Amino acid sequence: MSKIHFNGISKAKDAVKPKGNWSQGLVASMNDPDLVVDQDSVTITIKDKYPKAKHHFLIMSKENIPGIMSLNKENLKLLHHMKSVADKLCSKFDDKFKIGYHSVPSMQRLHLHVISDDFVSPCLKTKVHWNSFTTTFFMTSDDLIRAIDDTGSISKMSKQVHKELINTPLKCHKCNFVPKTMPNLKEHLLSHIK
DNA sequence: GTTCTAGAAC
DNA sequence: GTTCTAGAAC
Numbered sequence: 001m002s003k004i005h006f007n008g009i010s011k012a013k014d015a016v017k018p019k020g021n022w023s024q025g026l027v028a029s030m031n032d033p034d035l036v037v038d039q040d041s042v043t044i045t046i047k048d049k050y051p052k053a054k055h056h057f058l059i060m061s062k063e064n065i066p067g068i069m070s071l072n073k074e075n076l077k078l079l080h081h082m083k084s085v086a087d088k089l090c091s092k093f094d095d096k097f098k099i100g101y102h103s104v105p106s107m108q109r110l111h112l113h114v115i116s117d118d119f120v121s122p123c124l125k126t127k128v129h130w131n132s133f134t135t136t137f138f139m140t141s142d143d144l145i146r147a148i149d150d151t152g153s154i155s156k157m158s159k160q161v162h163k164e165l166i167n168t169p170l171k172c173h174k175c176n177f178v179p180k181t182m183p184n185l186k187e188h189l190l191s192h193i194k
Numbered sequence: 195g196t197t198c199t200a201g202a203a204c
Numbered sequence: 205g206t207t208c209t210a211g212a213a214c
Contacts (some may be wrong), residue, residue: 022195023195025195049195050195106195123196126209175207181209182208
């Protein structure tokens with residue numbers, strides 16, 4: 001009887017991932033000409049790589065602000081400007097839009113979601129996706145600016161509330177329909193398209 | 195954030 | 205048997 005020995009070659013984990021991890025994906029997208037649609041001295045507007053609706057953009061800060069938890073009153077001018085950029089972008093379309101921030105963002109770098117409220121897209125797949133835009137997990141730009149104006153910072157959402165919001169039972173955002181499954185919801189959403 | 199997929203739900 | 209969800213990813 002003999003033991004099997006690893007020879008050291010089997011674990012080549014460093015060779016597989018040459019670049020930064022997934023949470024830096026948006027920063028990488030800022031340099032992707034296929035995704036950038038507009039920019040000015042302080043913001044870059046990109047198309048979300050995995051759009052959750054017919055139109056889904058991200059207004060990003062060029063300044064390295066990690067996320068909403070890093071904001072303070074010195075950023076108020078920037079926040080108002082980002083909202084202004086979002087409004088101007090929306091005016092190019094007939095669709096109704098939601099403009100706001102995720103309470104617990106997954107990706108690094110401050111980014112404002114600008115998303116049409118049809119939510120018809122192959123990339124919308126999970127309950128997490130749905131609830132991140134249709135519950136209070138989605139903080140409107142106006143509410144976020146008001147919070148910074150009032151208190152000077154964004155209070156961190158508790159793990160408990162985060163979990164509850166993300167696990168909220170599916171419900172249509174436009175009517176009282178309660179779908180049983182995500183495919184069920186996606187089919188229903190088509191009925192709200194003009 | 196996405197991909198993959200085991201096993202729960204149907 | 206197929207659909208769908210939910211957790212790991214070294």
